[in-house]
Amino acid sequence: MPRAIGIDLGTTNSLVAHVDERNRPRILPVDEGKPLLASAVFYPPDGAVEVGGAAKRRAPERPVDTILSVKRFMGRGPGDIRPEDRGIYQFDEVGAMVRLRVGGGKRTVTPIEVSAEILRVLRRAAGEALGGAPGGCVITVPAYFDDAQRQATKDAGRLAGLDVLRLLNEPTAAAVAYGLDKRSQGVFAVYDLGGGTFDVSILRLEEGVFEVLSTVGDTHLGGDDFDRLVARALLEGGLTPPDPDPSPAVLRGAVAAAQRIREALTDREAVEAEVELPEGHRLRARLTRAELEALIQPVVERTAAPCRAALRDAGVEKVDGVVLVGGATRTPLVRRHVKALFGQEPLTDLDPDTVVALGAAVQADALDRGGREDVLLLDVIPLSLGVEMMGGVVEKIILRNSTIPASATQQFTTYADGQTGMVIHVVQGERELARDCRSLARFTLKGIPPMPAGIARVEITYSVDADGILQVSARELTTGIEQRIQVKPTYGLTEEEVEHMLVESIEHAEEDVSERFLREWRVEGDRILSSLETAFAMDGELLQPDERAAVEERMRGLRTAMEGTDYLAVKAWIESVDAASKAFAERRMDKHVAKAMAGHRVDEFGDAPPATGAKGEDQDQGQEDG
Amino acid sequence: MAHCWSCKAQEEQQTPFCPSCRKIQPVGRTEDYFSLLGLPRQFALDPAELDRNFRTLSRSLHPDRFAKAEARERRLSLERATRLNDAHRYLKDWRLRAAYLLKLAGTDVFAEGKTFADPAFLEEQLEWREDMALAQADRDASGLREIAARARGRLQALETEVARCFEDDHWFSELVIDIARLLSRARYYDHIVADAERASAAVAS
Numbered sequence: 001m002p003r004a005i006g007i008d009l010g011t012t013n014s015l016v017a018h019v020d021e022r023n024r025p026r027i028l029p030v031d032e033g034k035p036l037l038a039s040a041v042f043y044p045p046d047g048a049v050e051v052g053g054a055a056k057r058r059a060p061e062r063p064v065d066t067i068l069s070v071k072r073f074m075g076r077g078p079g080d081i082r083p084e085d086r087g088i089y090q091f092d093e094v095g096a097m098v099r100l101r102v103g104g105g106k107r108t109v110t111p112i113e114v115s116a117e118i119l120r121v122l123r124r125a126a127g128e129a130l131g132g133a134p135g136g137c138v139i140t141v142p143a144y145f146d147d148a149q150r151q152a153t154k155d156a157g158r159l160a161g162l163d164v165l166r167l168l169n170e171p172t173a174a175a176v177a178y179g180l181d182k183r184s185q186g187v188f189a190v191y192d193l194g195g196g197t198f199d200v201s202i203l204r205l206e207e208g209v210f211e212v213l214s215t216v217g218d219t220h221l222g223g224d225d226f227d228r229l230v231a232r233a234l235l236e237g238g239l240t241p242p243d244p245d246p247s248p249a250v251l252r253g254a255v256a257a258a259q260r261i262r263e264a265l266t267d268r269e270a271v272e273a274e275v276e277l278p279e280g281h282r283l284r285a286r287l288t289r290a291e292l293e294a295l296i297q298p299v300v301e302r303t304a305a306p307c308r309a310a311l312r313d314a315g316v317e318k319v320d321g322v323v324l325v326g327g328a329t330r331t332p333l334v335r336r337h338v339k340a341l342f343g344q345e346p347l348t349d350l351d352p353d354t355v356v357a358l359g360a361a362v363q364a365d366a367l368d369r370g371g372r373e374d375v376l377l378l379d380v381i382p383l384s385l386g387v388e389m390m391g392g393v394v395e396k397i398i399l400r401n402s403t404i405p406a407s408a409t410q411q412f413t414t415y416a417d418g419q420t421g422m423v424i425h426v427v428q429g430e431r432e433l434a435r436d437c438r439s440l441a442r443f444t445l446k447g448i449p450p451m452p453a454g455i456a457r458v459e460i461t462y463s464v465d466a467d468g469i470l471q472v473s474a475r476e477l478t479t480g481i482e483q484r485i486q487v488k489p490t491y492g493l494t495e496e497e498v499e500h501m502l503v504e505s506i507e508h509a510e511e512d513v514s515e516r517f518l519r520e521w522r523v524e525g526d527r528i529l530s531s532l533e534t535a536f537a538m539d540g541e542l543l544q545p546d547e548r549a550a551v552e553e554r555m556r557g558l559r560t561a562m563e564g565t566d567y568l569a570v571k572a573w574i575e576s577v578d579a580a581s582k583a584f585a586e587r588r589m590d591k592h593v594a595k596a597m598a599g600h601r602v603d604e605f606g607d608a609p610p611a612t613g614a615k616g617e618d619q620d621q622g623q624e625d626g
Numbered sequence: 627m628a629h630c631w632s633c634k635a636q637e638e639q640q641t642p643f644c645p646s647c648r649k650i651q652p653v654g655r656t657e658d659y660f661s662l663l664g665l666p667r668q669f670a671l672d673p674a675e676l677d678r679n680f681r682t683l684s685r686s687l688h689p690d691r692f693a694k695a696e697a698r699e700r701r702l703s704l705e706r707a708t709r710l711n712d713a714h715r716y717l718k719d720w721r722l723r724a725a726y727l728l729k730l731a732g733t734d735v736f737a738e739g740k741t742f743a744d745p746a747f748l749e750e751q752l753e754w755r756e757d758m759a760l761a762q763a764d765r766d767a768s769g770l771r772e773i774a775a776r777a778r779g780r781l782q783a784l785e786t787e788v789a790r791c792f793e794d795d796h797w798f799s800e801l802v803i804d805i806a807r808l809l810s811r812a813r814y815y816d817h818i819v820a821d822a823e824r825a826s827a828a829v830a831s
Binding site for chain 2: 136165166207208209366367368370371376377378402403404405406407408463465466
């Protein structure tokens with residue numbers, strides 16, 4: 001019978017695990033018998049693609065054709081790759097998705113295809129180890145991965161011929177590996193220090209529901225920093241012949257030696273070694289654990305601020321358990337540091353390199369057996385999903401931390417008379433303005449019958465499945481015209497930006513709120529001004545000249561206020577225009593009873609007007625910000 | 627009366643699973659958020675019972691239980707689990723629960739354009755906003771927290787008042803407008819709590 005597998009598709013290394021006959025999760029050997037598969041893919045100009053350690057060894061001589069750390073490109077558009085991540089890779093700038101030029105410039109590949117190569121090797125290795133093709137699989141993703149990144153990961157799985165049962169958050173997987181899901185409740189920290197990235201998540205478990213309360217990280221902090229510091233120190237005194245400016249090849253050799261020495265110092269107090277380096281150099285290394293700790297202390301200290309920020313964001317002061325993830329957390333100094341930070345011994349029974357894959361295997365096995373009676377892992381959506389409205393303001397449709405699967409429906413209306421199309425711009429994030437959120441998709445609902453502004457009713461439904469992947473459909477209610485799309489990424493943000501989005505949304509809240517109100521009131525002002533212009537043209541005769549002059553004077557006042565930045569002033573002028581034009585509106589209504597709804601609507605009191613154009617009116621759903 | 631899509635057995639009542647073949651069934655037209663969670667259609671509810679029912683039902687309906695089932699069952703499970711989560715989210719929050727009850731009674735109080743002139747309350751709102759602006763100008767974090775706490779107190783009082791309206795047997799005819807007005811007041815207090823908390827965090831940092 002095919003066995004379910006769990007996959008940790010990591011930035012630096014990837015692993016695959018399964019649950020054995022004795023019900024214990026086990027890592028399967030992958031690369032030349034080793035459990036870790038380097039997340040490296042080499043594309044030669046001719047011949048077969050190489051994956052893993054062999055590919056990684058190609059990197060020095062074939063840097064452009066060897067793709068490392070492809071995870072940071074997943075679900076990204078060409079515009080959102082940070083310069084420091086571009087490295088020496090060549091990107092094709094056409095299209096919405098990132099494409100890398102490889103194989104001596106002969107072909108281009110997407111990050112999804114590169115990831116699929118890694119997954120294919122894992123699938124084959126699992127098949128060999130298990131004596132048959134694997135069954136369904138669970139793939140882990142960072143908790144803060146947005147819709148586009150999750151979709152890309154799932155696509156890569158499918159491309160690799162895997163039956164992806166579920167995507168699982170990495171910190172949740174680590175907690176599952178420790179069996180924390182079997183407790184009835186608690187707050188847990190997951191401290192993940194990998195080779196090049198650091199993040200810390202705070203999870204809350206309540207009756208089988210895991211909620212990621214916060215995730216804070218540093219995408220440029222990791223065990224590699226330890227090794228660079230150690231290598232530099234070793235090169236200073238131990239290199240023969242001495243070389244004040246060693247070549248990149250010598251440096252690489254020294255860093256590799258530093259890593260081995262650092263790892264050896266986990267169990268020993270001192271290490272002495274002599275290493276052959278390229279170009280006839282030799283490195284004599286003598287290092288004690290105390291010396292190592294003095295060297296790496298500053299890097300370890302840098303993880304303290306994110307931990308404190310994560311606790312603060314989560315609104316908790318202490319946790320009931322700390323899980324360590326990532327090889328660099330084996331370092332005794334890191335463990336002492338974590339203990340001091342969280343006030344308790346971290347859980348260390350499981351290998352921090354494999355804990356995420358083990359958790360994924362446990363969950364895959366559970367899904368394969370039709371779920372577990374005792375526990376249910378319910379995940380929540382990491383960032384709110386919304387739609388852009390007139391003025392660039394975001395109306396949130398599904399709020400962050402909603403349990404998934406989830407759905408929500410909101411009704412909107414047209415902004416202009418005779419409007420037949422409506423652009424639906426789907427965004428994800430906590431900020432008030434669409435340009436500050438991640439854009440997920442943009443499509444146009446066409447074929448709305450021409451009607452006066454505000455009459456057509458368009459219903460937008462967002463559905464998020466159990467993997468956190470969104471589907472959007474839009475329906476015009478009077479005609480029943482419907483459009484449904486699976487959201488595909490248009491362009492997006494960098495991983496770091498996603499991480500900082502929540503923090504930012506809090507920092508910018510003040511500025512956002514007044515800017516939001518200003519935009520909304522400006523849109524409202526525009527609408528009132530243009531509908532009055534239209535009304536003057538149509539029914540000007542209903543007003544005496546002096547009456548008209550009075551309205552026009554206030555309209556001028558409104559225009560001036562709209563050029564300013566004080567939303568309260570705009571609001572006051574709108575009320576003033578409304579009051580002045582009330583008699584006119586009433587006479588028009590008498591004249592055009594049938595069309596009375598099209599033009600004016602005396603506005604409600606309150607701070608924020610209902611956004612017009614695409615207007616949210618399902619107020620009973622309580623989906624507004626705040 | 628519905629038929630099971632799989633074994634064609636007739637069902638008296640809409641239930642998540644067919645009583646004869648145990649296959650998962652689509653959400654029926656007559657099922658509302660209350661019946662989905664096995665609760666009586668009323669405002670008063672026991673939050674512990676709501677959560678307990680939600681968890682029990684989640685365990686049997688969640689897509690995790692159907693990962694290996696056939697496509698139709700997977701789709702039905704997704705549909706049911708989604709509705710269950712939505713129902714839980716709605717009933718958990720007393721404001722949403724009240725608005726939903728009004729909607730079930732055929733009174734969509736928040737339909738377009740319907741707002742409630744509430745001049746006395748508007749006056750009060752302006753005072754709250756003034757207090758908040760003053761505290762913000764003084765960078766008075768504890769003052770802002772105090773405002774949030776006061777607004778929370780108001781929300782609690784509103785909840786009690788809404789509950790009392792629903793207890794009245796004739797609420798649906800005479801008290802609808804009262805409930806709607808209380809709900810729209812609650813919205814303002816919700817905003818005040820959120821704004822005051824954000825402002826106090828901003829001032830403190």
